[in-house]
Each structure stands twice: as C-alpha cells, then as structure tokens.
Amino acid sequence: MKDTARKTPGDLRSAHWFGPDDLRSFGHRSRMMQLGYSEEEFRDRPIIGILNTWSEFNSCHSHFPERVKDVKRGVQLAGGLPVEMPALSVDESFTKPTSMLYRNMLAMETEEMIRAHPLDGVVLMGGCDKTTPGLVMGAITAGVPMIYLPAGPMLRGHYAGKILGSGSDAWKYWDERRAGNISDAEWLGIQGGIARSAGTCMTMGTASTMTAITDALGLTLPGASSIPAVDSGHQRMGANCGRRIVGMVWEDLTPDRIVTDASVRNAAIVAMATGCSTNAVVHLIAMARRAGVNLTLDDMDALGRSTPLIANVRPAGKDYLMEDFFYAGGLRALMKQMQEQLDTTCLTVTGKTLADNLHGAEVYNDDVIRPLSNPVYHEGSLAVLKGNLCPSGAVIKPAACDAKFYQHEGPALVFDSYPEMKAAVDDEDLEVTPDHVMVLRNAGPQGGPGFPEWGMLPIPKALIKQGHRDMLRISDARMSGTSYGACILHVAPESFVGGPLALLKTGDTVRLDLPNRRLDMLVPDEEIEARRQAWTPPEARFQRGWGWMFSRHVGQADTGCDFDYLQAGFGEAAGEPDIY
Numbered sequence: 337m338k339d340t341a342r343k344t345p346g347d348l349r350s351a352h353w354f355g356p357d358d359l360r361s362f363g364h365r366s367r368m369m370q371l372g373y374s375e376e377e378f379r380d381r382p383i384i385g386i387l388n389t390w391s392e393f394n395s396c397h398s399h400f401p402e403r404v405k406d407v408k409r410g411v412q413l414a415g416g417l418p419v420e421m422p423a424l425s426v427d428e429s430f431t432k433p434t435s436m437l438y439r440n441m442l443a444m445e446t447e448e449m450i451r452a453h454p455l456d457g458v459v460l461m462g463g464c465d466k467t468t469p470g471l472v473m474g475a476i477t478a479g480v481p482m483i484y485l486p487a488g489p490m491l492r493g494h495y496a497g498k499i500l501g502s503g504s505d506a507w508k509y510w511d512e513r514r515a516g517n518i519s520d521a522e523w524l525g526i527q528g529g530i531a532r533s534a535g536t537c538m539t540m541g542t543a544s545t546m547t548a549i550t551d552a553l554g555l556t557l558p559g560a561s562s563i564p565a566v567d568s569g570h571q572r573m574g575a576n577c578g579r580r581i582v583g584m585v586w587e588d589l590t591p592d593r594i595v596t597d598a599s600v601r602n603a604a605i606v607a608m609a610t611g612c613s614t615n616a617v618v619h620l621i622a623m624a625r626r627a628g629v630n631l632t633l634d635d636m637d638a639l640g641r642s643t644p645l646i647a648n649v650r651p652a653g654k655d656y657l658m659e660d661f662f663y664a665g666g667l668r669a670l671m672k673q674m675q676e677q678l679d680t681t682c683l684t685v686t687g688k689t690l691a692d693n694l695h696g697a698e699v700y701n702d703d704v705i706r707p708l709s710n711p712v713y714h715e716g717s718l719a720v721l722k723g724n725l726c727p728s729g730a731v732i733k734p735a736a737c738d739a740k741f742y743q744h745e746g747p748a749l750v751f752d753s754y755p756e757m758k759a760a761v762d763d764e765d766l767e768v769t770p771d772h773v774m775v776l777r778n779a780g781p782q783g784g785p786g787f788p789e790w791g792m793l794p795i796p797k798a799l800i801k802q803g804h805r806d807m808l809r810i811s812d813a814r815m816s817g818t819s820y821g822a823c824i825l826h827v828a829p830e831s832f833v834g835g836p837l838a839l840l841k842t843g844d845t846v847r848l849d850l851p852n853r854r855l856d857m858l859v860p861d862e863e864i865e866a867r868r869q870a871w872t873p874p875e876a877r878f879q880r881g882w883g884w885m886f887s888r889h890v891g892q893a894d895t896g897c898d899f900d901y902l903q904a905g906f907g908e909a910a911g912e913p914d915i916y
Contacts, residue, residue, distance in 0.1 A: 343586050345380035349480065352915055353454035354379050360915060364454070373417075382416040382585040384578070385455040387446060389467045391425035396464035396543065397487055399534035399565055403574045407459050407485065410578020416456075416585070418578065421449060426466040428543075436814065437786030439466040439473075439619075440890070440899050441882060446474025447902075452913055455480060457585040459577050463487025463536045463565075465817075468546035469619035472555065476591045476626040477902065481584040483685045484555045485577045486547035488565035489658035490535030496522075500530045502537035503818020504651040507792065515800045535565030538658040540649040541817035542613040549620055551667050552606035554594045554684030558693035562666030564659055580685065587687060595627040598679040602690070604636055605677055608643040608716025609670060611652030613817020614731045614825050617718065618787075622896030628904040633720045633729040633894050637853065640716035645735050646673060646706040651820040652735040653712050656704045664704035665697060672697035673705060721824065723856040724864065725810070725836050725846070728828035728894045730855055733820070741808050741822035742850040746771040748857070750842045752778055754790050761796040768796045770804050773846040777837045778874070779813035780830025781890045781897050785877040791815030791825040808848060810855070812837055812893070824848070824855060826893035832874060833892075839867040 345351065353364045368378050386407050390400035404420055411418035424442045426435045450458055458478075460471040463486050475482040493500030509526050512518045518526075536543035547561035557577060563570045600620070607616045617636050624631040647670060649656050656664075671678060672694045680691035699705045706712060713735035721730045734742065749772045751757035757776050760766055768774075774793050781787040791813040795805060808822045812830040815823055829835030836857070840846075845858040857864075878884045889899040900906065 343588055348380075348382060348585070349456045350383040350454035352912070378417050382456040382582050383454055384411045384416045384418050384581050384585070385450065385453065385458040386418055386420045386461065387423040387449065387458055387471060388420055388461045389423050389425045389442075389464070389471070390461070391427065393430045394425045394427035394464055395429065395531065395534070396427065396536045397425065397461070400461055400487070403485070403571070404461065406571045406574030407461070407578040410575035411582060412578075413575070414579040414582035416582040419455070421453070423449070423471070426464065426470060428465045434784060434786040434788035435466045436788065436897070437883070437886060439470045440886070440902065442467065442470030443473040443902065446471050447477045450475065450478035450480055451910060457481035457581045459581050460484045461487070463543055463547060465542040465546065465615065468543070468550055469623055472550060472623050473626045473898070476595060476623065479590055479592065481581060481589050482555070482591055483557070483577050483581045483584065484550050485574060486550065486556060486561045487543075488535050488563050488567070488570050489538040489544055490531060490565055491533040492538060492657050492659050493530040493532060495525045495529035499657065500526065501539040501650045501657050501818070502530065503541055503816050504539050504820060505530060507819060511795060511800055511805060514797055533566045537818050539651055539818045540611045540613070540647065540653070540658070542615040543817070544658050545607060545610065545613040545616050545817055546619055548610055548612070548667055549603045549607050549616060552603040552671065553599050554682055554690065555591070556685065558684070558686065559666045559668040562658070562662045564662055583687070584685060589685065589687060592627065594683055594685065595624070595629070596682065597629050599682040600624045600627070600629045600631055601639070602678045602682060604631070604639045605643050605674070606667070606671060608640045608718065609645060609674055610647040610717065611645050611649055611712065611735060612717045614718060614733055615814055615817055617731055618814070618826065618893055618897055622898040625896055625898060625903050636718065637720035640718050640720075643677065643716040644708055644711035645713040645715070645717055646670065646708065646711050648704050648706055648712050651818060652717055652733060660701070660704050664701035665699045668694055668697035669699045670705050673699060674708060719850060719853060721848075721853050721855040723854045725840065725855045725857050726827045727836065728892060730824050730827045732824045732850065734850060736820040737822035738806055741806070741848065743848065744773075744808050745845055745847045745858075746773045746808060748773050748775050748840055748842055748844045748846050750775045750777065750840055754779065757793060761794045764797050764801065766796050766798050768798055770799060770807055772807065774807060774809045775837070775840060776811040776813060777831035779811050780827070780832055781892060782877065782887055783830055783832030783874075784813065785883060786886065787814055787893070787897060789814050789816045791823050792819040792821060793823070810837070810846070828892045828894045830892065834868070834871060834873065836864070838871055839864055
C-alpha cells in the first residue's frame with residue numbers, strides 16, 4: 337500500500353486535543369510547550385506513543401532504553417512526534433506469584449493509556465512472555481494503528497564447550513544436580529553461562545512463540561520476531577518500526593483490518609510448525625477474541641493434526657536455538673516453506689499482503705528449518721485432550737516427550753499444593769514407580785492463584801536416582817514454554833472451581849490415550865458423582881485489590897483467561913474520551 341496520506345492533518349486523532357481554538361486545547365498546547373516543544377513539532381503531524389515495558393528487573397528488555405531511541409529516530413524521520421510512555425513490565429523471572437496474574441492488567445493499562453492520550457498510533461515494545469499478549473490485546477481493543485516491536489531472543493548460552501538453552505537446560509542440569517552428578521563449581525558455571533545477553537529466552541519458549549505468533553498475525557515488520565536482541569539488525573528494525581507506524585497512521589491501517597479469522601488461523605498454523613509453547617493456546621485464544629475471532633481449543637487441535645513441526649529448535653526440536661533459526665532464514669523462511677497452508681492474501685502492518693512479505697525468503701539450513709517432507713514431528717507442536725478428567729480440555733506437547741507415554745495407564749499420586757508436592761519429590765523414600773501419574777491441583781487461574789508455571793512437576797528424587805528422567809504428569813497449571821516432558825497442562829475446568837481433577841484420589845488409575853485425544857480417570861461414574869456431592873469449595877484466594885477483581889472475572893484456560901468484560905462483544909465500546 338502506497339503512503340498516499342489518505343488522512344489530512346485535521347483528521348488526526350491528536351487534532352481533537354490540539355486543534356480547536358478553545359480554552360481546553362489552549363491548555364493542551366501550553367503544556368506541550370512546557371515540555372519544550374514548539375507548535376510545529378506537535379500540530380498537524382502524527383503523535384506516536386511508544387509503550388515501553390522496560391524495567392530494571394526485566395532482563396529480557398534490558399536493551400530497551402537504547403532501542404527506544406531507534407524507534408524515536410524512525411518516527412522523527414517520517415515526520416511524526418514520538419512520545420515514550422512506560423507500561424507495566426511483566427517480567428517472567430521475578431514477578432510472583434506468577435506473571436500471568438498481571439497479563440490482563442497490562443492489557444487494560446495499554447487500552448486505557450491509548451484511549452486517554454492524544455495518540456494517533458502506537459509502537460508496542462515487548463517480548464518477555466506476557467508482555468506480547470498483554471500489549472497486543474489492549475491495542476486491538478483500543479483500535480488505533482499499532483505495530484509490535486519484539487525484544488528478540490538472547491544469544492546462545494555456553495558453558496564448558498556445551499551450548500545451553502534457556503529453561504530447557506536449567507531443568508535438565510537441575511535433575512543431574514539433584515542426582516549428585518554436578519559439582520558446585522559446575523552448577524555455578526552453568527548459572528553464569530545460560531543467559532549471556534539482553535533478550536528473551538533463546539529456546540522456542542513462550543517469548544519466542546508469542547513474538548512469532550504476532551509476526552504471523554501481520555502485526556510486526558516481516559521476520560522481526562527472529563532477529564536476536566543484540567544484532568545490529570534489531571536496531572534497524574526499531575527505526576523501521578518508527579517510520580512505518582507514521583505511514584500506518586496516514587493510511588488509517590488499524591488492527592481490525594489485520595487481525596481476522598484468516599490471519600489468526602495463519603498464526604495458529606505457524607505456532608504449530610515452530611514447536612510452540614503450550615502457553616500459545618491461552619494467549620492466542622485471548623488475542624483472537626479481542627478481535628472478535630472465536631478461536632477454540634478444538635480449532636487448535638485440528639490445525640495441529642495437519643501441520644508438521646518443521647522448526648528444529650529446542651525444546652520440541654533436538655539441536656538448535658533461536659540464534660540458529662535466525663541464521664537459517666528466520667520466520668519468513670519457515671512461512672515461505674509452508675505458504676501453501678497459509679492464507680497469503682492477509683493484510684499486514686506493511687500495508688502489503690503476507691505473500692508480498694514472503695517474496696524472496698529462503699531457507700539457508702534445512703536441518704534447522706526442515707522441509708515439509710522431513711519434519712521434526714509429523715504433527716504440530718500441541719495436542720488437545722478431552723475426557724472425564726478434562727471435559728473442557730487439556731494440552732500436551734507430544735514432540736517434547738517420550739513416545740512411550742502416548743498411551744499410558746498408571747496409578748495417580750495426587751498433591752493439593754506445590755509445597756506438598758515439593759516436599760514429597762525430595763523424599764528419597766517416596767513410594768513411587770515410573771508408571772505412577774503425578775498430579776498437582778489447585779494451580780489454575782483461580783487456584784494458583786493466577787495460573788502459575790508449575791506444570792513441569794519435578795521428577796521424584798527416588799526415580800532420578802534410578803536413572804529415570806520423565807514420567808506422566810498432570811496439572812491444571814501452565815508450564816514454561818522452555819520446558820519439556822510428558823506433562824499434561826491447563827486441565828479445565830480447574831480443580832479449584834470443582835473441575836473433575838478435584839475428585840481424583842491417590843491410587844485411582846489414570847489413562848492417557850494421545851492418538852484418540854483422551855484423558856480419563858478409570859473410576860465409575862456413580863463414584864465420581866458421589867465424590868462431587870461430597871466436595872467442598874475452598875476459600876477464595878483474595879479478599880481485596882487486583883486479585884479480588886481477577887478472581888471474579890477471569891475465564892478458564894480453554895477460553896484464554898481474559899476477563900469477561902474485556903472480550904469483544906461485551907457491552908458498548910468505550911469510544912473516544914470527552915474533551916472539555
């Protein structure tokens with residue numbers, strides 16, 4: 337789409353603040369002059385908000401103070417006025433009890449900051465897991481032109497000649513540490529070598545999954561999600577975001593024209609092909625429903641059955657990390673490889689179609705980005721299960737676990753809290769076998785609270801000492817996208833609200849039948865009903881504040897865990913603020 341300035345300066349949203357010859361606009365103009373701007377800097381030109389989720393706790397975004405300068409440079413080159421606005425920094429590493437508790441807070445803040453201020457368009461700076469969906473959800477609802485700037489993955493980890501991957505290797509070496517196979521010095525070396533630069537996790541964890549999804553939706557510059565955080569190409573991409581958002585404002589290219597049924601389907605297919613995090617289903621469903629697209633778990637499972645996994649990137653892949661993926665051609669190359677499965681007529685932030693954006697993309701290493709004829713796994717990254725333990729659904733990542741668990745029966749070993757489970761797995765005398773099915777409940781959206789990443793339950797030390805490194809595990813929690821193993825997650829409805837997981841007892845037989853997408857407890861229906869009648873709801877987790885609001889309005893895992901009153905179709909749109 338050519339930048340032909342379909343809007344005039346008088347059509348700009350910011351003109352409502354600065355244009356009229358009245359007392360209120362006089363006040364707005366005088367305050368801009370107080371900030372050091374002359375009138376020609378802020379009148380008759382697009383004002384671009386740069387929503388920056390930087391903080392000194394957020395290591396994934398530690399390069400954002402420099403990157404925002406690149407964005408501003410691009411905005412100014414294109415004739416706009418950049419205004420940096422700090423947004424909630426929902427960092428994954430330090431935010432407790434879980435960053436997921438605050439994703440919707442970031443979405444609300446994003447929506448309201450955009451609506452309340454004289455912004456004609458926005459650049460969204462995020463990357464750490466929940467910042468991508470939070471920013472995008474809020475901006476979709478606000479409806480002004482937007483472009484997403486992904487933080488980019490960090491460099492590969494290194495220690496003692498070995499390449500380390502975020503999360504995945506932390507779990508692997510922690511098991512060896514618990515088995516007594518790693519010394520204090522080796523553990524310290526791994527600790528210092530696994531995260532070597534600014535940027536998000538360099539495995540195909542939730543951060544890279546969600547930036548790839550946003551890229552596939554058409555909300556980033558083509559391939560922006562693949563560029564490592566510290567590559568000079570990332571700086572150029574930042575400046576290009578600044579230039580392009582100004583063009584999008586003049587073209588009135590709003591997110592409702594980009595996020596459609598077709599582009600959401602594209603994003604789900606690409607997610608499956610990349611070996612996406614299990615968290616993808618929760619966030620993509622929430623993002624889609626903000627745009628009025630009713631994506632479901634069944635839709636995701638159907639696309640997963642027909643989409644081969646072709647990105648050989650840990651943890652679903654075996655050998656490579658995101659830096660290698662970038663050198664192999666990045667997301668554009670992967671999408672080019674599978675373009676026959678995508679709707680390439682979809683519009684993107686470039687003003688061009690996906691087909692236009694993929695022109696000239698190439699795969700430079702066909703072991704990192706596999707051809708469809710030689711996939712890492714014959715189906716996509718995720719599978720959705722149903723059954724009497726999860727009538728609304730549960731999620732598993734088949735490619736990241738041993739195939740011997742695809743059909744499995746075993747006795748349940750049930751824990752009601754993480755501390756109870758943790759104490760048990762560290763007990764070397766725990767009565768447990770490799771056939772047992774470990775179960776953690778009260779870890780969902782309401783029960784966690786906030787749906788924490790507890791789902792990769794530690795292997796009991798008794799089994800680790802015997803050489804076992806995986807077993808079937810079930811929870812109503814999430815798990816890090818960098819994790820792996822035979823973990824069934826997002827069991828819905830969650831146990832805290834009376835879902836069937838609340839009725840399971842230690843010793844009950846659990847059956848997983850992955851080919852038929854079933855997860856059941858082999859307990860007679862009449863016994864299940866008797867347990868249901870005897871079940872007592874637990875006390876609410878929160879009595880005040882954000883948690884109180886969260887508990888009353890958050891949806892279950894299968895609906896994306898958004899607030900009921902924020903989804904498309906709930907009440908009247910807020911519209912523009914009154915300016916008096």
